[in-house]
Amino acid sequence: PGSSVECPFSLLWNSRTPIPATTLFRAKWVQLNGTKYQLPFTIVIGVEEELKFGNVTSIYVDGKTVFFEFIPMVTRQFSHHYHAFELLSLPMASRQRYLIKQTNLLDFHPYGSYHLNSVSNDPGLVYVV
DSSP: OOEEEEOOOOBBTTOOOBOOSOEEEEESEEEETTEEEESSEEEEEEESSSEEEEEEEEEEEETTEEEEEEEEEEEEEEETTTTEEEEEOOOGGGOOOEEEEGGGOSSOOOBOEEOOTTTOSOTTEEEEO
16 A cells, blocks of 8 residues: 655656656555566666666656655675675765656666675665675
């Protein structure tokens, strides 16, 4: 089950087009084309020198359009030992939230992220596989 909420954000990721004020349905999970997106998960939001990732915090549905609310993360490096990307959470003060349409994802796979406290004392360090 989910709930109806006012659209909390006005800008799409990498877009200058505002989202019109509307009521969206907030879902705990959705399944699209055989891929199940269930909170929490991580998505690829871009490519520069490294892949850029976002931590998805909410799923919104407007008719047949699905939006993911996410917080961008900093890609530190690829760990060959863990076969995973090392990501850092941004400080709380700079954690801007964005929306991205599911159809605009570079990679349609949701990824899991894991904290390995035994590897690092940095609580913001996560591994995405």
